[in-house]
Amino acid sequence: MNTAQNSSTRQPPSFQEAKNARQKSRSAGLDPDRWYAVEYDKAVKKGQIVEVTFWNTSIALYRGEDGQLAATQNRCPHRQLKLTHGAVEGCNIRCAYHGWAFNRDGWLTDYSHDSFGKALLKKQLQTYPVAVRYGLIWIFPGDAAKAEQVALPTIPELEGDNPWASVTADFTWKSHHSMVIDNICDFAHAFLHRKYQPFIDAKLKHYESDENRVFLSYDTFVGGGKISGMFVDRNRINTRSIDLCYEYPYQWSDTGGKIKHWCFVLPIDERKTRAFFVFYFDAFKIPMTSLATPNWLTQAILWIATPLLLKPILAQDGIALEAEQEGYDQYWDVPPIELNPVVPLFQQLTANKWEAYLQSLEKQPVVVEG
Ligand code: FES
Ligand SMILES: [Fe+2]
Structure with a gap:
């Protein structure tokens, strides 16, 4: 069997396995500590949620009724449903299943179901800095603490x-x-x-x-x-x-x-x-x-x-x-x-x-x- 036939049954190498710069580049991600254009500003209307994905990480991007955008992890901490199945209520995002609601900072704000007498859990979703420039929505998928130090592209x-x-x-x-x-x-x-x-x-x-x-x-x-x-x-x-x-x-x-x-x-x-x-x-x-x-x-x-x-x-x-x-x-x-x-x-x-x-x-x- 020659090399080419052999390779058809195997996956390309991971970044760690890669033998040269080309193979490394073909498996590399992009530094998440940068701003990435993810959607058109006009594509996310008030009350709408859109799923965007950065390097296998799903993000729920939504616009509150006040017009402000927010981006959170796209996974409800309760049963791991995508929050993009849910709905925007005011400036919050509410999960489709049991109706847990989270504010723009990611904090759980209420249960819609009977909470069995339990106090509200202290739960926070991961959130991502969001910006709008040149008609595009930009997300900073990396360490949010670095977002202010990293410039958006300027034209x-x-x-x-x-x-x-x-x-x-x-x-x-x-x-x-x-x-x-x-x-x-x-x-x-x-x-x-x-x-x-x-x-x-x-x-x-x-x-x-x-x-x-x-x-x-x-x-x-x-x-x-x-x-x-x-x-x-x-x-x-x-x-x-x-x-x-x-x-x-x-x-x-x-x-x-x-x-x-x-x-x-x-x-x-x-x-x-x-x-x-x-x-x-x-x-x-x-x-x-x-x-x-x-x-x-x-x-x-x-x-x-x-x-x-x-x-x-x-x-x-x-x-x-x-x-x-x-x-x-x-x-x-x-x-x-x-x-x-x-x-x-x-x-x-x-x-x-x-x-x-x-x-x-x-x-x-x-x-x-x-
Ligand atoms: S799975 Fe989201 S509230 Fe239950
Ligand atoms: Fe071309």
Whole structure:
């Protein structure tokens, strides 16, 4: 039996078993002591509960009748039901089964059933810091005491009185988050997008990395599609190169200082990732003129381009990523062939950060519950 056949009957290695940076990155989580985009702000209405998952941890995200969001462990301490089966009452969340209610800080506030004469138990759910920025809800799934010291991503172009036109698209892909980062930073896959041609003929020009990021630049032709190309203002914007960065745990790109995006990944589990892409544009060109589009028109074009261009391009990435995950699950021990020198750097960064996080857990004092 050869190695490949053999591997089909075995699971990919765990982080501790992994033999190299690629295998480590494919089993690594993302540091929970960061802010993660988990949902659109508008997707959680008053009185609504939504389940979100960060690296196999289910979280009940809900909005009280006062409009404020809260996030708690998604498990009733009574019989371990998911609280997402329950309901919001005022600013509390009430379990569907026996009706125990918990306030926003996680404290049990009442039983709905007869309590058999028992005083209210002193029970508190784990809660998570929540924030809203750029139309997204962010959760800090790690040590809540650190949340204030860790900055949410800042996009100056979307702040102030005249924010750039922007659009957010999200995808849930059955692939590991490290594959998503490899994909969106590695421009060797222009062939996949040959129909839309978002980038052509990419040549890696420069790269550098440190313990927090991998920065890279390609010489490439950006926005080469027939229709999309008509809207790109090549006199005003340098579309011959693009900067990208894996700014752990996020990713961004910048074309000529005028066309930009951030990607915020939510690692759901070892084989599932939700990615929120925030695209923002300074302006387009009005076709057949040299005029820049005003902000409202830039926004309208973006809304039209999202289903026609942005989403179909990223959907191609999703198909490739899910196929890559299937391939990895079967052939994880086949030595990788990697032509792009930055891809191993992304993987190393992901692996190093996870290693550091796991080591930090080992140093924590063991709490003995009374
Ligand atoms: S299981 Fe939640 S109140 Fe009983
Ligand atoms: Fe792509």
